[in-house]
Amino acid sequence: MTDGPRSPEPPSGPPPEHDVERKPLRRRVTDAWNRLGPARKVGVIGVAVAVVGGVIAVTHTRATAAVTDDEVEESGGILAEVARILNEAAAEQDDGSSPSSPPLRPPYTGDVRGYRRFQCLNPRGHAAGNCRHEWRWVDDYTKGAAEEEDAEV
Template sequence: MTDTWNRLGPAGKAGVIGVAAAVVGGVIAVAHARASTTATDDEAEESGGVLAEVARILNQAAEEQDDSASLSSPPPRPPCTGDVRGYWRFQCLNPRGHTTGNCRHEWRWVDDYTKGAADDEEEEDAEV
């Protein structure tokens, strides 16, 4: 088995992993569908208690995730400020034609600048 795996190229390994993921996803989907259609807990225990329990845990986790996502949002990131040294940029001269290959690129120099300085100046003007 190991020799067969080692002989597979990257595409072959990706294919095997994809098939395995599809099989596991199918099993989970079937378990969820079965658990959703059961009428009572007694019937779930009789027909397949393990599958019903897995579906119950998945549903509970999804509800908790929905609740936690609605209650909190990530804190805002602080603005990125500071001096930026000059650099060369390979600039596309026709962005609309970029996806079709109908564009031309050119190396352009970007001068030194201070990132976030415009926001600071606006705040100082507002205070005065």
């Protein structure tokens, strides 16, 4: 009573949980993430941040080391000039703030209305918590150009 070779029957129900071939990659990653505990999730995120930071550092080092001032003069390209400017800015940033650069916005000049200030009465003991504060009134004053005129007189 052999009927001969049988063709495989398709499964009738949903795919089993352990069948990895039928789940899309996104679903498999989501399931794996959901099985992790909070501590392991923090660890995974830390490793990912370290890897991305390392890639950025290596890429930045190669990009800044690839272009020198001599190469900029030889190539004369716009990208080389941009790289030179970025290298100078990075060098200035490493040295500290550039004294030749203007402030981001000019200082305020004009009338200042009176206000209340919560003033520390013992600044030397402030860091140690050995101080007392009190609300003090600061009178109206003019800041900027008027102060400069008073200084000249």
